[in-house]
Amino acid sequence: MYKYDQYDQAMVDARVEEFRDQTRRRIEGTLSEENFRHLRLMNGLYLQLHAYMLRVAIPYGTLNSTQMRALGDIAEKYDRGYGHFTTRQNIQYNWIKLEDAPDLLADLAAVEMHAIQTSGNCIRNISSDQYAGAAQDELIDPRPYAELLRQWSSFHPEFIKLPRKFKIAVIASDTDRAAMRLHDIGIQIVKNAAGEIGAAFYVGGGMGRTPIIAPLIREFVPLDQLITYSEACLRVYNRYGRRDNKYKARIKILVHELGKDEYTRQVEEEFALLMEQGIEPPTAELERIKTHFVDPPFEAGASDDLDLSDPDFRLWAERNCAQHKQAGYIVATVSLKPIGGIPGDASADQIRLMATLAKDYSFDELRVTHAQNIVFPHVRKADLYAVWKALDEVGLGTANLDTVGDIIACPGLDYCSLANARSIPVAQRISERFGSAEKQAEIGELKLKISGCINACGHHHVGHIGILGVDRKGVENYQLLLGGSEGADTSLGQITGPGFDEDGIVAAVETATNVYLRERNDGERFLDTYRRIGMAPFKEALYD
Numbered sequence: 216m217y218k219y220d221q222y223d224q225a226m227v228d229a230r231v232e233e234f235r236d237q238t239r240r241r242i243e244g245t246l247s248e249e250n251f252r253h254l255r256l257m258n259g260l261y262l263q264l265h266a267y268m269l270r271v272a273i274p275y276g277t278l279n280s281t282q283m284r285a286l287g288d289i290a291e292k293y294d295r296g297y298g299h300f301t302t303r304q305n306i307q308y309n310w311i312k313l314e315d316a317p318d319l320l321a322d323l324a325a326v327e328m329h330a331i332q333t334s335g336n337c338i339r340n341i342s343s344d345q346y347a348g349a350a351q352d353e354l355i356d357p358r359p360y361a362e363l364l365r366q367w368s369s370f371h372p373e374f375i376k377l378p379r380k381f382k383i384a385v386i387a388s389d390t391d392r393a394a395m396r397l398h399d400i401g402i403q404i405v406k407n408a409a410g411e412i413g414a415a416f417y418v419g420g421g422m423g424r425t426p427i428i429a430p431l432i433r434e435f436v437p438l439d440q441l442i443t444y445s446e447a448c449l450r451v452y453n454r455y456g457r458r459d460n461k462y463k464a465r466i467k468i469l470v471h472e473l474g475k476d477e478y479t480r481q482v483e484e485e486f487a488l489l490m491e492q493g494i495e496p497p498t499a500e501l502e503r504i505k506t507h508f509v510d511p512p513f514e515a516g517a518s519d520d521l522d523l524s525d526p527d528f529r530l531w532a533e534r535n536c537a538q539h540k541q542a543g544y545i546v547a548t549v550s551l552k553p554i555g556g557i558p559g560d561a562s563a564d565q566i567r568l569m570a571t572l573a574k575d576y577s578f579d580e581l582r583v584t585h586a587q588n589i590v591f592p593h594v595r596k597a598d599l600y601a602v603w604k605a606l607d608e609v610g611l612g613t614a615n616l617d618t619v620g621d622i623i624a625c626p627g628l629d630y631c632s633l634a635n636a637r638s639i640p641v642a643q644r645i646s647e648r649f650g651s652a653e654k655q656a657e658i659g660e661l662k663l664k665i666s667g668c669i670n671a672c673g674h675h676h677v678g679h680i681g682i683l684g685v686d687r688k689g690v691e692n693y694q695l696l697l698g699g700s701e702g703a704d705t706s707l708g709q710i711t712g713p714g715f716d717e718d719g720i721v722a723a724v725e726t727a728t729n730v731y732l733r734e735r736n737d738g739e740r741f742l743d744t745y746r747r748i749g750m751a752p753f754k755e756a757l758y759d
Contacts, residue, residue: 216277216278216279216358216507216508216580217274217277217358217362217504217507217508218327218507219327223327224324224327226369226370227324227327227328227329227331228324230258230320230329230331231317231320231321231324231329234254234255234258234316234317234320235317235321237251237254237255238255238313238314238316238317241255241313242313242314253335255267255316256334256335257331257332257334257335258316258320258330258331259271259272259330259331259332259333259334260311260313260316260330260334261334262632263309263630263631263632264628264629264630264631264632265309265310265630266309266310266311266312267311267312267313267316268307268308268309268311268630269307269308269311269316269319269330270301270305270306270307270330270333270334271286271305271306271307271308271323271328271329271330271333272305272328272329272330272331272332272333272340273304273305273306273328273340273583274340274341274361274362274365275304275341275342275343275347275357275358275361275362275365275385276304276342276343276345276582276583276584276585276590277347277358277580277581277582278573278580278581278582278583279573279579279580279581280570280571280573280574280579280580280581281326281570282326282327282328283566283567283569283570283573283581284566284567284570284571285322285323285325285326285328286298286306286566287563287564287565287566287567287570288322288563288567289308289319289322289323290308290562290563290566291563292319292322293308293311293312293315293318293319294308294309294310294311295309295310296562296563297560297561297562297563298560298561298563298566299557299559299560299626300551300559300560300561300583300587300588300589301559301587301672302585302586302587302623302625302672302673302674303333303339303340303342303382303585304340304342304343304345304582304583304584304585305333305340305583306583307626309626309630331369331370332368332369334380335376335380336376336377336378336379336380336381337368337374337375337376337377337380337381338368338371338374338377338381338382338383338449339380339381339382339383340382341361341362341364341365341368341383341384341385342361342382342383342384342385342393342398342585343357343358343361343384343385343386343393344357344386344387344388344392344393345392345393345582345583345584345585345590345592346388346392346537346546346582346590346592347386347387347582348508348510348592349539349540349541349544349546349592349593350388350390350537350540350546351538351539351540352388352389352390353386353387353388353540354387354388354404354405354406354412355387355404355412356387356508357385357386357387357404358385358508359501359504359505359507359508360385360402360404360414360438360441361385362504362507362508363441363442363496363500363501363504364383364385364441364442364445366496366504367442367445367446367496368383373449373450373453374449374453377449377452377453377456378452378453378456378457378458378464378465379456379461379464379465379466380465381399381400381449381452381466382398382399382400382421383398383399383400383401383402383445384398384400384401384402385402385403385404386401386402386403386404387403387404389703390702390703391403391701391702391703391705392584392585392702393585394585394674394677394701394702394705395417396417396420396428396429396705397420397421397422397426397428397429397674397676397677397701397705398417398420398421398429399418399419399420399421399429399452399465399466399467400416400417400418400429400445400448400466401416401417401418401420401429402414402415402416402417402441402445403415403417404438405434405435407434407435411435411437412438413435413436413437413438414435414436414437414438414441414444415431415433415434415435415436416431416432416433416436416444416448417429417430417431417432418430418432418448418466418470418478418482419432419466419467419469419470419471419475419478420467421465421466421467422671422674422675422676422677423465423669423670423671424462424669424670425462425465425467425468426671426676426677426707427467427470427471428705428706428707429467429470430470430475432448432475432478432479432482433479433482433483439495439498439501440490440495441495442494442495442496443486443489443490443494443495444482444486446489446494447482447483447485447486447489448482450485450489451469451478451481451482451485452466452469455469455473456468456469457469510541511578511580511593512578513541513543513544513593514543514595516543517541517542517543517544517595517596517597518543518596518597519542519543519596520596520597521596521599521600522600525600527607527612527614528600528603528604530614530652531603531607531612531613531614532545532599532603533614534614534615534616534617534618535547535548535549535550535614535615535616536548536599539593541593543595543596543597544593544594544595544596545594545595545596545599546590546591546592546593546594547577547590547591547594547599547602547603548584548588548589548590548591548616549569549588549589549590549591549606549611550588550611550613550614550615550616550620550621551587551588551589551611552587552588552613552615552620552621552622552646553610553611553613553646554613554620554646554647554650555643555646555647555650556610556643556646557624557639557642557643558587558622558623558624558639558642559587559623559624561589561611564609565609565610565611568605568606568609568611569581569589569606569611572591572602572605572606573591576591576594576595576598576601576602577591577592577593577594578593580592580593586621586623587623587624588616588621614652615655617660617661617662618649618655618658618659618660618661619645619649619654619655619658619661619663619680619724619728620646620649620650620655621662621663622642622645622646622663622664622665623662623663623664623665623673623674623678624638624639624641624642624664624665624666624673625638625665625666625667625668625672625673626638626639626667626672627639627665627666627667627668627673627684628667628684628691631667631668631672633668633670634667634668634684635667635668635669635684635685635686635691636667636668636684636685636686636691636692636693637667637684637691637717638665638666638667638673638682638684640717641665641682641684641693641717641720641721642665644717644721645663645721645724648721648724648725649724649725649728657732658728658731658732658741659740659741660679660740660741660742661679661680661728661731661740661741661742662678662679662680662700662701662742663678663679663680663681663682663724664677664678664680664681664682664699665678665681665682665683665684666681666682666683666684667684668683668684668685669683669685671683674701675696675699675708676696676699676707676708677699677700677701677705677706677707677708678696678699678708679697679698679699679700679708679740679741679742679745680695680696680697680708680724680727680728680741681695681696681697681699681708682694682695682696682720682724683696685714687714690716691716691717692714692715692716693714693715693716693717693719693720694710694711694714695710695711695712695714695715695720695723695724695727695757696708696709696710696711697709697711697727697745697750697753698742698745698746698750700742709750711723711727711750711753711754711757711758712754712757712758713758723757726753726756726757727753727756727757728741729756730752730753730756731744731745734748734752
């Protein structure tokens with residue numbers, strides 16, 4: 216994984232000291248909250264309902280064990296003993312004291328981490344496939360290009376104050392594990408008819424108030440022009456994006472209003488000008504970055520056998536593990552969704568245990584997923600049982616990946632000042648209702664996502680079942696959506712009809728799954744059945 220050079224470290228250290236002075240002046244009262252707000256947001260510090268929240272950047276979701284252990288220590292030292300892993304492959308701490316924030320940032324800087332550009336109208340954390348570098352189906356490891364984009368976008372003077380926040384994802388597989396087409400820019404590394412490797416650009420996706428699936432604007436950009444084309448996309452947006460109305464400020468609105476063809480024409484025109492200026496980073500810089508992403512020293516001839524005599528381990532291995540590109544190895548996902556738990560939360564001790572396991576069994580590497588779980592990307596099959604046993608002893612051995620129990624949920628009204636309704640209690644109750652292994656096995660793959668407001672931090676638009684919390688005359692109410700998908704077959708869910716109270720939405724989810732179980736054909740997922748039979752049978756069961 217990427218290691219800071221002297222410039223990276225100096226940049227982060229300087230920002231910590233700058234923010235330390237700004238915080239001191241705010242506490243002393245010589246800096247007003249109005250003037251401090253922008254400064255703290257530049258450093259990932261939000262003021263939520265009950266306390267400050269700090270969002271830490273984890274570029275393309277990749278961590279080493281030292282960094283993961285530090286995250287656990289920070290949870291214990293500065294928060295209430297836990298952290299919350301998010302759908303941006305980041306981690307958030309919800310109970311931060313303002314006077315502690317500079318010291319927290321200094322602790323992050325000591326392990327090559329920061330909270331820069333995790334908020335504000337700038338290019339946010341670059342996300343990627345959590346299986347990158349391990350996936351059997353990828354063309355190449357996309358992380359060197361995600362890192363190149365991170366370096367290009369950090370403190371970019373032209374894009375530090377965009378019309379609105381901006382999110383980029385990079386993948387290198389036809390299997391989209393990063394919701395790529397729901398980003399402002401989605402980049403898929405592809406191979407053209409001539410066998411050359413390049414990038415397909417999807418621009419103008421996003422969720423929130425106006426969910427839009429990004430259209431393809433260019434099928435192939437040579438990889439040695441990746442930054443230049445990205446800059447062209449951003450320049451057109453920065454020039455014409457709305458700044459008078461934050462609800463219409465995202466690039467998805469610009470692409471929609473201009474039309475894909477006109478937006479593409481302007482990008483191509485800008486791209487031609489930029490190519491003449493030669494802004495692409497030197498090839499040597501990309502080659503330097505690539506040296507940080509070489510394969511670990513896999514054991515030649517490692518056994519492909521797994522002892523599955525323990526039925527609980529067998530279920531976890533079958534449900535939470537994926538095929539690795541290297542024989543004798545496997546990709547293991549740790550679910551942060553125990554039955555009745557808070558999706559994405561992990562205690563300080565659990566975080567530190569995962570750090571230890573990564574060091575001992577996964578070549579010192581972990582990944583955070585956009586589904587709020589943790590991945591050990593390179594585990595020997597011979598070690599997998601020991602990994603699972605250690606996880607299971609601390610409540611991290613749940614076998615529910617991509618089932619109804621693997622719920623994505625934002626913090627909702629329990630923490631967030633923007634939320635209209637609580638997400639966490641609904642997630643917990645649904646988890647308990649469908650918690651048994653037998654029930655999850657009966658239902659099969661079903662991705663359920665919950666947001667506490669229209670900002671869609673819980674990705675409700677693209678859940679097979681999505682839940683949106685709304686305020687209905689001062690009362691929390693929940694809309695049910697069906698038919699969404701964030702994968703390569705991206706689709707947006709449709710609202711079933713009138714909303715439900717908390718009890719009603721839990722029952723509604725059960726009603727929808729019962730319709731699926733009644734109507735499905737052999738081998739069909741919930742999503743397949745919904746797409747085949749449509750909304751009508753579900754609405755009839757829900758409202759008649």
